[in-house]
Amino acid sequence: MTDPLLETRDLDVTFRRGRDRVPAVRGVSLSVRRGESYGIVGESGSGKSTVLRAICGLAPVSGGQILLDGVPIPTPRDAAFYRRVQMVFQDPYASLHPRHTIDRVLSEPLAIHGFDRREERIERALSEVGLGEGFRFRYPHQLSGGQRQRVAVARALILEPQVLLLDEPTSALDASIQAEVLNLLDRIRAERGLTYVMVSHDLAVVAHMCDRLMVMQHGRRVEELTRDQLRAKAATTDYTRQLLAASRGYTPAD
Amino acid sequence: MAPLLTVEDLRVTFPTRRGPSEVVRGVSFTLGRERLGIVGESGSGKSQTGRAILGLTPRPGVMTAKLLDFDGIDLRSATPAQWRKLRGARLSMVMQDPKFSLNPTMTIGQQLTEMLRFHARMSAAEKQRAALAMLEAVQIRDPDRVFRAYPHELSGGMGQRAMIAMMLVTEPDLLIADEPTSALDVTVQVEVLRILDRLVRDRGMGLIFISHDLRLVGSFCDRVLVMYAGRVVEELKASDLDKASHPYTRGLMNCLPQIDRDVRPLPVLQRDEAWAR
Numbered sequence: 210m211t212d213p214l215l216e217t218r219d220l221d222v223t224f225r226r227g228r229d230r231v232p233a234v235r236g237v238s239l240s241v242r243r244g245e246s247y248g249i250v251g252e253s254g255s256g257k258s259t260v261l262r263a264i265c266g267l268a269p270v271s272g273g274q275i276l277l278d279g280v281p282i283p284t285p286r287d288a289a290f291y292r293r294v295q296m297v298f299q300d301p302y303a304s305l306h307p308r309h310t311i312d313r314v315l316s317e318p319l320a321i322h323g324f325d326r327r328e329e330r331i332e333r334a335l336s337e338v339g340l341g342e343g344f345r346f347r348y349p350h351q352l353s354g355g356q357r358q359r360v361a362v363a364r365a366l367i368l369e370p371q372v373l374l375l376d377e378p379t380s381a382l383d384a385s386i387q388a389e390v391l392n393l394l395d396r397i398r399a400e401r402g403l404t405y406v407m408v409s410h411d412l413a414v415v416a417h418m419c420d421r422l423m424v425m426q427h428g429r430r431v432e433e434l435t436r437d438q439l440r441a442k443a444a445t446t447d448y449t450r451q452l453l454a455a456s457r458g459y460t461p462a463d
Numbered sequence: 464m465a466p467l468l469t470v471e472d473l474r475v476t477f478p479t480r481r482g483p484s485e486v487v488r489g490v491s492f493t494l495g496r497e498r499l500g501i502v503g504e505s506g507s508g509k510s511q512t513g514r515a516i517l518g519l520t521p522r523p524g525v526m527t528a529k530l531l532d533f534d535g536i537d538l539r540s541a542t543p544a545q546w547r548k549l550r551g552a553r554l555s556m557v558m559q560d561p562k563f564s565l566n567p568t569m570t571i572g573q574q575l576t577e578m579l580r581f582h583a584r585m586s587a588a589e590k591q592r593a594a595l596a597m598l599e600a601v602q603i604r605d606p607d608r609v610f611r612a613y614p615h616e617l618s619g620g621m622g623q624r625a626m627i628a629m630m631l632v633t634e635p636d637l638l639i640a641d642e643p644t645s646a647l648d649v650t651v652q653v654e655v656l657r658i659l660d661r662l663v664r665d666r667g668m669g670l671i672f673i674s675h676d677l678r679l680v681g682s683f684c685d686r687v688l689v690m691y692a693g694r695v696v697e698e699l700k701a702s703d704l705d706k707a708s709h710p711y712t713r714g715l716m717n718c719l720p721q722i723d724r725d726v727r728p729l730p731v732l733q734r735d736e737a738w739a740r
Contacts, residue, residue: 252648253619383504383675385732388718392728410648417720417729440723455649456722458682459656 214243214278214404215264215294215372221272222256222263233259235428236273241372246398246405248419250412250452256428257408258299261374264406265296277372292322295365299377301357305349311335311360312345318368334363338393355386362393366401373398375407379414391418412456416440424449466493467637467669468516471530475511475520486524487511488693494637496667498660500684500701502677502715508693509673513639516671517556518546534636552582555630559642561622565614571598571625572610575632582633597632598625601658620651627655631662637669638662645674656683677704677715689715692739711738 222234234256241247251257262268264275266286275282282290298304305314315334319327335345338359349357358378365373378394379387395418398405409415415422416439424431424446432446444450454460475487487508492499503509515526518538531538533554541549558564566574575594579585585593591610598606601624614622623643630638640659644652660683662668674680680687681704689697689712697709707713714732 252650384677384715385504385718388720388729388731391720392731395728413720413722416722417725417727451650453722455653458678459653459660460682461657461660 212243212279213240213276214245215241215406216276216279217260217264217273218276219273220260220263220270220275222259222268223271224269233268233428234263237423237425237428237430238273239423239430239433241404241406243371244402244404245421246407246419248415248422249406249408249425250410250415250422251425251431252410252452254427255425257410257425258376259428260425261296261376261406261408265294265374266290288322291370292368293370294372294374295368295370296374296376297358297361297365297378300381301354301361302349302381304361305357307349310346310348311340311352314349314360314364315367318364322368324368330367334367337366337397338363339389353386354382355389358382358390359393362390362397366397369401370403372404372406375405377409378407380409380411387414394418412439412452424452465535466495467534468494469530469532470494470516471528473512473515473526473528473531475508475515475524475526477524486693487515490688490690490693490695492688492695492698494669494671496663496669497686498663498670498672498684500680500687501671501673501690502675502680502687503690504675504715506692507690509690510641512690513556513641513671513673517550517554517639519556547581551578551630551635552633553636555633555635555638557623557627557630557638557640557643560646561614561617561619561626564626565622565629567614570611570613571617571629575610575625575629578629578632594628594632597628601625601628601631602654603628620647620655623647623651623655624658627658634666635668637671639671639673641673642675643672644679645676652679677712678719694739696738709738710735 218238220234220237224231224233237260249257249260259268263270312331315331316327319330324330332342340356340359379390382390397403407415407418416436419436421433421435423433426448431448434444442453444453471491473487473490474485476483476485490512501509501512514520520526528539572594576590579590579593595606595610598609603609603624609617609621609625617625644655647655659670663670672680672684681701684701687699687701687704688695689709691711697707697712699707707716717730718732720729
């Protein structure tokens with residue numbers, strides 16, 4: 210249980226446009242164990258989402274290594290990688306094709322990866338995320354935000370991956386819907402023994418979902434904490450303490 | 464003391480293909496010189512309530528009310544000329560996203576002094592001084608640079624503070640802030656709230672704070688209205704939020720994950736059709 214499944218070593222991501230260079234991620238190392246839920250917390254521009262996108266091959270890796278099961282992953286990522294690692298994006302309004310039915314959204318990855326028993330798999334994926342058969346031939350605009358995010362989770366799960374990368378999966382949802390989606394993600398992880406890497410700006414959400422978490426600021430790792438250390442307020446840096454205080458609501462000036 | 468704002472039976476209706484749709488359905492409240500929070504989920508009518516008070520219900524929507532009184536002025540029958548005198552000078556609104564509410568072709572300084580041109584008699588030098596002082600008051604560390612900057616040259620937090628400065632430079636009596644900090648990082652959010660807090664306390668401004676974030680409103684405001692499906696389902700003191708009696712308010716409170724408590728699975732809000740009636 211202790212072997213690392215997903216690792217980054219001194220990961221650098223630098224975006225270049227013309228003569229401009231934007232270092233978005235600077236020397237970030239993390240190691241996620243099999244079956245663990247790992248969180249990345251930070252404010253906008255901290256590079257937290259870019260780490261996930263770099264793992265998935267959506268951001269240019271300019272230095273360092275990404276390893277899956279101890280093996281450096283190939284660039285560009287091959288089909289075998291995406292069978293094992295899938296991503297759920299932040300905005301359920303933007304991540305589903307507006308003119309594809311849910312059935313098409315779910316059958317496309319199956320066709321690409323040559324899965325059999327597609328009918329059965331689609332039905333099971335929908336029921337697993339709490340959507341009935343009735344949703345199968347609808348279009349995204351006929352669904353609410355929470356239902357769309359369930360479809361995005363179903364799309365990621367349908368390939369039976371080992372790792373799910375979750376980029377702010379509930380920040381576009383109302384609080385009551387957020388609770389439903391978090392419960393769903395929690396249950397699926399327990400049932401399937403999945404490994405999660407979850408990015409969020411909301412410390413409370415990450416504390417609820419993740420066993421360990423990393424705090425990031427300005428593209429760098431600030432510190433790593435376990436859930437128990439976070440609960441015990443055992444943060445060692447001022448920045449994490451600030452985030453902790455802010456997540457409890459407003460406090461008048463001292 | 465007479466209340467600053469009295470709202471009675473406020474309704475906002477939009478025509479749809481399937482007949483009129485009422486998105487605000489009989490909202491009533493009074494506001495003194497205090498911080499009043501309006502909380503609700505998307506579609507609860509909280510933003511439309513704020514906009515209706517300022518006469519900004521987007522067409523073809525229609526606003527009606529039995530009473531809409533601001534400091535003795537009946538806002539329902541205000542003429543465009545009266546509105547021009549009120550909006551900006553005595554009633555202001557801060558919107559959620561500074562990117563869409565600042566003019567991209569004018570510097571922050573131009574936009575700030577423009578507010579004063581319409582609402583105060585001052586010389587150019589006085590206006591500039593007032594504008595710079597306001598930028599300083601919203602905790603902008605380099606007011607001279609921000610005064611000369613265009614909106615795209617500022618970060619989100621800076622832009623939102625500039626927006627607040629613009630709305631406050633005329634010293635309004637009532638400020639409606641619609642999710643003023645939702646687009647900001649938590650550490651910046653605290654600073655912006657402290658600015659609003661100080662204005663209510665020092666200048667006696669009335670503040671309507673519209674937000675989806677129950678925890679934030681509970682810790683920041685004096686009083687809270689909870690809206691659901693266009694109605695106020697509960698009104699209570701912010702400090703009594705944990706003693707809320709309406710199942711919707713309680714459900715909203717309970718479904719938030721908390722750092723200190725491990726509740727698994729999170730309680731899910733069970734909606735009751737009767738709440739919307």
